[in-house]
Amino acid sequence: MNSNTLFHGKIVSDAEAENITRVEELAYELKVGEVMTPDPATVSPETPMSEVLELFRQKRISGAPVVENNDLVGLVSIEDLLRCLQKSDLDTETRLYMSQNVLTIRDTDPVIEGLKLFVSSHFGRLPVVNTAGKLSGILTKGDITSGILKAIQHDYQEEEVRRYRASHLFEDIESDRSSLILRYNIKQGDFTHGGAASSAIKRALLRLGAEPQIARRVGIAVYEAEMNLIIHTTNGGIIRVEIEPKQISINISDDGPGIQDVNLAMRPGYSTATEKVRELGFGAGMGLVNIQRCVDSMRLESVYSRGTNLRLKIFLPEEDAVGEGTKEPNKETK
Amino acid sequence: MNLQQIIEALALRPITDNQNFEEIEPTCGYASDLLSCVMAGAPKKSLWVTLQAHGNIIAVATLLDLSAVIITEGAMPDQTTIDKAREENVILLGTEAPSFYVIGKLWELGLRCDARKPERPE
Numbered sequence: 001m002n003s004n005t006l007f008h009g010k011i012v013s014d015a016e017a018e019n020i021t022r023v024e025e026l027a028y029e030l031k032v033g034e035v036m037t038p039d040p041a042t043v044s045p046e047t048p049m050s051e052v053l054e055l056f057r058q059k060r061i062s063g064a065p066v067v068e069n070n071d072l073v074g075l076v077s078i079e080d081l082l083r084c085l086q087k088s089d090l091d092t093e094t095r096l097y098m099s100q101n102v103l104t105i106r107d108t109d110p111v112i113e114g115l116k117l118f119v120s121s122h123f124g125r126l127p128v129v130n131t132a133g134k135l136s137g138i139l140t141k142g143d144i145t146s147g148i149l150k151a152i153q154h155d156y157q158e159e160e161v162r163r164y165r166a167s168h169l170f171e172d173i174e175s176d177r178s179s180l181i182l183r184y185n186i187k188q189g190d191f192t193h194g195g196a197a198s199s200a201i202k203r204a205l206l207r208l209g210a211e212p213q214i215a216r217r218v219g220i221a222v223y224e225a226e227m228n229l230i231i232h233t234t235n236g237g238i239i240r241v242e243i244e245p246k247q248i249s250i251n252i253s254d255d256g257p258g259i260q261d262v263n264l265a266m267r268p269g270y271s272t273a274t275e276k277v278r279e280l281g282f283g284a285g286m287g288l289v290n291i292q293r294c295v296d297s298m299r300l301e302s303v304y305s306r307g308t309n310l311r312l313k314i315f316l317p318e319e320d321a322v323g324e325g326t327k328e329p330n331k332e333t334k
Numbered sequence: 335m336n337l338q339q340i341i342e343a344l345a346l347r348p349i350t351d352n353q354n355f356e357e358i359e360p361t362c363g364y365a366s367d368l369l370s371c372v373m374a375g376a377p378k379k380s381l382w383v384t385l386q387a388h389g390n391i392i393a394v395a396t397l398l399d400l401s402a403v404i405i406t407e408g409a410m411p412d413q414t415t416i417d418k419a420r421e422e423n424v425i426l427l428g429t430e431a432p433s434f435y436v437i438g439k440l441w442e443l444g445l446r447c448d449a450r451k452p453e454r455p456e
Contacts, residue, residue, distance in 0.1 A: 195393020
């Protein structure tokens with residue numbers, strides 16, 4: 001339970017925050033009122049213990065709040081009942097065996113407060129009161145476990161729904177031409193994030209229900225263009241991907257320095273990369289050639305000292321259209 | 335042949351977390367230290383042999399859906415690269431042996447590749 005006290009008494013470092021599990025988060029997000037058993041069976045102080053025995057047996061419970069004039073006055077549990085049975089004293093009123101001064105918890109408290117009380121006390125159940133101080137339910141460790149499990153199940157279903165919706169993105173939108181535009185700003189020299197944009201685009205396409213082969217081709221083409229922006233430009237550049245059900249248009253632009261000889265740049269093995277960049281494994285002179293073999297159409301325009309603009313298109317056959325619900329969302333998304 | 339058998343036969347050292355290597359079946363192999371060549375030539379689910387150990391190998395492996403990357407000659411990726419590999423679920427394996435030895439061994443074990451690169455990525 002140590003990790004559950006994580007947020008208390010000290011500031012959580014980034015490293016610790018990363019290790020907080022979804023279960024721990026839920027213990028703070030969920031309220032006691034959401035997981036408790038509402039309207040629990042109650043008894044009054046005058047109820048004979050024999051009736052308590054009958055109640056526990058019928059409802060298969062092991063404890064009940066004791067209420068008098070709508071106020072919580074105690075708690076009677078199976079342990080109290082055992083003491084009573086030992087003395088063969090079942091005709092006695094509950095008030096003589098119940099625990100008084102019981103710990104309570106508010107229905108507006110986060111579940112973590114309940115967990116803490118269970119750890120610090122020996123109680124197996126806690127009566128829950130509302131803001132007016134009236135009994136509104138009962139909380140056991142089992143209620144917390146099943147409440148958290150339900151919430152996790154809910155999270156999971158939401159992710160499924162999200163995938164499903166993405167794969168049907170264009171279906172319910174009426175227009176003469178619908179498209180989804182993704183933009184990425186790429187910084188010059190940012191090798192650390194090299195491949196981040198292309199990986200994100202590949203993931204997005206898979207979510208939209210694209211065929212893995214299409215997503216892979218787009219990924220490779222954009223990766224090469226992304227690395228070109230990182231390696232060769234003066235100020236980086238912009239990748240713009242427009243996704244339509246039956247075509248993907250990719251536009252990569254920068255403001256310099258531009259390509260001196262476009263024909264030469266297209267020749268396999270030709271590269272202007274520096275020695276330092278080549279040591280990293282770039283500068284094979286294959287980038288543009290690679291892009292060409294992945295796309296259906298490619299237009300490269302460059303003005304030396306002004307900048308470069310690369311336009312790529314990939315056409316999707318009718319049966320592979322994205323975002324129209326013709327394909328189930330792809331589970332390969334990582 | 336699964337990845338577990340390959341790891342044992344070549345005494346490879348897993349750099350990323352251990353996982354169920356028996357369930358991974360590399361379909362073929364590819365070797366190059368030039369990333370664009372890998373982008374052009376490595377088929378999906380292939381095993382990539384390289385001595386590059388910097389962060390960009392992870393993006394390449396992710397985009398190509400590679401089975402695993404074998405880093406040769408004792409080259410060691412930095413922590414950021416290892417973290418990124420974990421995040422993207424990319425398997426990194428290390429060895430002191432040179433690339434030629436590793437490739438020869440893999441061929442002996444039955445891993446193959448086409449003599450020509452595919453026209454278009456599968």
